[in-house]
Each structure stands twice: as structure tokens, then as C-alpha cells.
Amino acid sequence: MATHVERDIFINASPETVFDYGMDASRTPEWYEGVIEATPDDTWPRVGGKSEQIYSASGARFEMTATAKEYDYGKRFVFEMDGMIHGTYQWDYIPEGDGTRLKATVDYEMKGGALGQLANKIIIERMNTSNLEKSLQNLKDNLE
Numbered sequence: 001m002a003t004h005v006e007r008d009i010f011i012n013a014s015p016e017t018v019f020d021y022g023m024d025a026s027r028t029p030e031w032y033e034g035v036i037e038a039t040p041d042d043t044w045p046r047v048g049g050k051s052e053q054i055y056s057a058s059g060a061r062f063e064m065t066a067t068a069k070e071y072d073y074g075k076r077f078v079f080e081m082d083g084m085i086h087g088t089y090q091w092d093y094i095p096e097g098d099g100t101r102l103k104a105t106v107d108y109e110m111k112g113g114a115l116g117q118l119a120n121k122i123i124i125e126r127m128n129t130s131n132l133e134k135s136l137q138n139l140k141d142n143l144e
Contacts, residue, residue: 002087005129008103009136013143015093015100016074021143022091023077025051031138033131036061045079047071055083057131085109085128102139104132 011018021027025040034055043049051066064083070090071077077091087108094101106128 002107002109003128005106005132006103007129007132007136008101009140010096010099010101011140011143012099014074015095018100018102018139018143019074019077019093022139028053031135031142033134033138044068045071045077051079081108102136104136106132 022031023045025038025044028035028038028051034057035053036056037054038051039053040051041049044051045068047068047070049068053064053066055062055064062084064081064085066079066081066089069078069080069088075093078088080086080088085108087106090105092103092105094103108128
């Protein structure tokens, strides 16, 4: 069963500024909670580009590959993630006044069958949601 999480935040910066900062994979560890390393290929964040990421959670390290699926500069970015979890992240950059409403939509499934699903419901879903909320706040703090 897929898990669906949506969160948004207002950032007092243009959609292009927020997009540029967020798409710079070398800066991902600065703002995305839990990401300790991100190594993009030469085409990231363009469609088909990949970013290899190392994520730390509860003392464990996980590897993930992000593959860009949709790129609409300053408006939307979608990537597929594959690793311990498989799914998609969608980032929508919505102009609002002098700033941006950044909306993140995450749909994913845990690997590991019934045991993975149980771990997701007990621990992982809450942790992923918390990390997303912290990450949005980090973006806001870093850009304002």
C-alpha cells in the first residue's frame, strides 16, 4: 500500500530562486533533513538525470537514486526515488504575492513486503513526514 504525504510552506523568494536552490543537488544536505550526501550526474535536474544520495535515519545509512521525471523550470519538478523506498516526489512552485508557495507531494512504498509495510506504519512514515516538514522549514530559513 502506498503512502501519500503532502506539505507546503510559503517562502519569501521568487519561484525561480527557490527552484534554483532546491535543484542544486550539491546543496541538498544543507536543507533536506537526513540527506548527508548527494552526487548528481551531468544532466541532473533535467529529465533522465540522476542524483545518487545517502540518507541517514535513526543511525542507519541508506542509499537512494533519484531520477528526474519532469522538469518545468520554476514551476514543477518530479523525481522518482529508488532504494529502501520506491516512489515519487513532486515539488510545485506556486507564485504567491512576492514569494512562493512550495508544495511537496510524496508517494512511496516501502520494500520488504508485509514487514516493510509494518515498519513504515510504525516508524518510517512519521519520520519521513517529520523530515519533509523540517526540510521545507530549512529551505525557508536558508532563502529568507
